[in-house]
Amino acid sequence: MIIAIDGPAASGKGTVAKRIAAHYGLPHLDTGALYRAVARDTVARGDDLTDPAVAAAAAGHLDVDTLDDPALRTAGVGEAASIVARHGEVRAVLLEYQRRFAKNPAGAVIDGRDIGTVICPDADVKLFVTASSEERAHRRYLELRESGIRISEDEVLADIRNRDARDRTREASPLRQAEDAALLDTTNLDIDAAFRAAIDLIEAAMGQAGQAG
């Protein structure tokens, strides 16, 4: 079973994806970490994030054993990731790794921006997880404060709006809800409620597929 989960920054998709993967005993891939790692490596090489060729070269040399590097979680790396993510050349290199991951015989839970639309258009279940930009900024602000980063909530909101705009308007694989994705709005849901709502949507989608087949 392949479960594709897309949505904007701080919508809760990552946490929900992790819990869904644990629930069904499936491997989980956070594809945002791939773009974050490419941005980290491009900057570390002293290269220009806006240059598609050098960013694609960094994607080609990516060491996937470094995806849990805590340095990837900073706001600066998230911003840099959305710059390298605009390049079709970078996306093409990362697409292969993501498709290989999805071929796992038992299936996989994969979260990102274009999983239901481009990476796994035939996924068994697609969820589009979202929340108001104010609520997402509030969550990200609390996360950053927790990790000792001093930034105002207004600045976080501005960053989130900026990144949403970049992700939604880019030419290569923009963020959008797939036509056959179920919408999960987590604005008024805590993480347990969001997880339960996601499971309900997945079970409903699987039930429908079972009836159709």
Ligand code: CDP
């Ligand atoms: O955790 P958060 O939602 O803030 O970000 P992320 O999922 O780690 O993604 C960071 C950036 O990578 C996004 O703003 C996108 O520009 C890019 N990305 C993408 O283009 N396609 C994906 N499948 C995943 C992330």
